[in-house]
Amino acid sequence: MRLGIVGAGNIAAVMADTVRRMQAAGNMRVTLKGIASRSLEKAERFAAEYEAEKAYGSYEAMMADEDIDFVYIAVPHSHHYETARLALEHGKHVLCEKAFTGNAGQAKALFDLAAKKDLLITEAIWTRYMPSRRLIRMLVESEAIGHVHTVIANLGYPIDHKDRIRLPELCGGALLDLGIYPLNFAEMILGRPDRAQAVCLKNAEGVDIRDQYTLFYDQTGCMAILCADAGSVCDRSGLIFGSQGYIRIENINNPEKIEIYDMQHVLMRTVSCPPNLTGYEYELIETVEAIKAGQRECHSMPHAETLHMMELMDEIRSQMGVVYPDDHLWK
Ligand SMILES: NC(=O)c1ccc[n+]([C@@H]2O[C@H](COP(=O)([O-])OP(=O)(O)OC[C@H]3O[C@@H](n4cnc5c(N)ncnc54)[C@H](OP(=O)(O)O)[C@@H]3O)[C@@H](O)[C@H]2O)c1
The missing domain is CATH 3.30.360.10 (Dihydrodipicolinate Reductase; domain 2)
Incomplete structure (x- = not known):
């Protein structure tokens, strides 16, 4: 399956390296098709280093490309909701880094949208898949x-x-x-x-x-x-x-x-x-197998578990008095 990575940062590089190691080990389930960055120059550097075929200077450009089957979202937590929504609206399956979103309301909205679009979305919390x-x-x-x-x-x-x-x-x-x-x-x-x-x-x-x-x-x-x-x-x-x-x-x-x-x-x-190769191969393999099998969530981290974890973290944040600027929009 053809993977596109969103955000050319630290964990994106680890995931790109994981794909490369999987291929070197003879596991050809995933190809790194593209990398999207807010800067085309940065995306091109990343693509050259990790042998991605395409580099995009905006996240939207990658989402619009029919050559991408699923995306791995590797941007700060604050941007998971908007980026995953963009992906789903363009018909892409989604593997989204932890924490899945900034709050439980956003997580619920993404699950509803994924169900409506009949697409898989799952949280990339690697320890759950190991x-x-x-x-x-x-x-x-x-x-x-x-x-x-x-x-x-x-x-x-x-x-x-x-x-x-x-x-x-x-x-x-x-x-x-x-x-x-x-x-x-x-x-x-x-x-x-x-x-x-x-x-x-x-x-x-x-x-x-x-x-x-x-x-x-x-x-x-x-x-x-x-x-x-x-x-x-x-x-x-x-x-x-x-x-x-x-x-x-x-x-x-x-x-x-x-x-x-x-x-x-x-x-x-x-x-x-x-x-492990890097430890991230397990979430990647399970995501690809689930998409191929027509599943809409991964067995190792079902939507109900992600939602529960976001609700628990909302409760913990409320006890600690930690508020994010968008929280009031999701009550
Ligand atoms: N599973 C794990 O073990 C693990 C480990 C580390 C991090 N993570 C998760 O992965 C996500 C990214 O972490 P990271 O360490 O890779 O972060 P990072 O190196 O800071 O990279 C995040 C990337 O997000 C993009 N981005 C989009 N909007 C941004 C904004 N407003 N400010 C800064 N960057 C923005 C940037 O890519 P462009 O400039 O290319 O657009 C940036 O390179 C987080 O959700 C984190 O929790 C997971």
């Missing part, structure tokens, strides 16, 4: 550590100087960029919480930079304690505590190693995660 997700679930379900009660996870990188993190008008903050990963990690193990509590420290522009979220599972007596920090190097660990031991995951953002400890804190087993 094989390590099933590995961790199987370990939890096998009761290797007994009954699970508590999940603790963190993610952070020193990126708070970047405009897309720093500014409310780009839907900045730690939550939508980083916090979404520990939240998804907790929900992959414990499911949806009954309630959430969140606190944060903000930057001068009023967005959250250092966050803590607690998810409560009143029905099952479970809890998740999660942290996101846009100013620090965090260890990215995920811990799952059970009645008979605990599991430690190295790097919840791209799991590398899973360790299982017993009641005496003795390491019982180490499970290595399957090697």
Whole structure:
């Protein structure tokens, strides 16, 4: 299938490299047909570097091209809604970076439009599509550590100087960029919480930079304690505590190693995660297979899950007092 990438930034380059590596490994499911940038010169540089056939000097120009089957949206969160809407209105299937949109109202509007146009749209949250997700679930379900009660996870990188993190008008903050990963990690193990509590420290522009979220599972007596920090190097660990031991995951953002400890804190087993090309190939392959099969969402990240995550993040933002300029339009 012919892919077009929207926005010639950091993650766009990783996705273009993923396509190249897939092809080098003999997986020809996807070809990088085009790259769209607000600057034609930038698009042409990107196309030359990543062997894209076409370069477009506007997002609209790529959407109008019949040679593109589906688009990967790699622009700041603030621009996901408008860009995905443009793609759907031009008949393109959509793989849209996380956070899916700036708020739940926008996500719902995109799902409604995709249904009306009979097109696939899905959230590119890579951890949901990775094989390590099933590995961790199987370990939890096998009761290797007994009954699970508590999940603790963190993610952070020193990126708070970047405009897309720093500014409310780009839907900045730690939550939508980083916090979404520990939240998804907790929900992959414990499911949806009954309630959430969140606190944060903000930057001068009023967005959250250092966050803590607690998810409560009143029905099952479970809890998740999660942290996101846009100013620090965090260890990215995920811990799952059970009645008979605990599991430690190295790097919840791209799991590398899973360790299982017993009641005496003795390491019982180490499970290595399957090697990746970049880790982004899984979402790409599932998207293409789903489109070919005529599905309108991906099994690994159904629309209901994306919408729930956006609603949870709206609630967390409201508790933290973080407001984006467009929020009032989507109430
Ligand atoms: N899945 C992951 O692991 C992962 C990792 C990093 C980021 N992301 C997500 O990917 C998206 C992009 O992140 P990134 O790190 O690639 O960002 P980035 O390097 O800053 O690039 C974003 C691109 O968006 C375009 N853009 C459109 N409107 C813009 C505006 N008003 N201000 C700035 N840029 C604008 C620009 O492309 P043109 O100038 O070419 O038009 C820019 O190069 C975000 O949603 C982020 O959460 C995901």
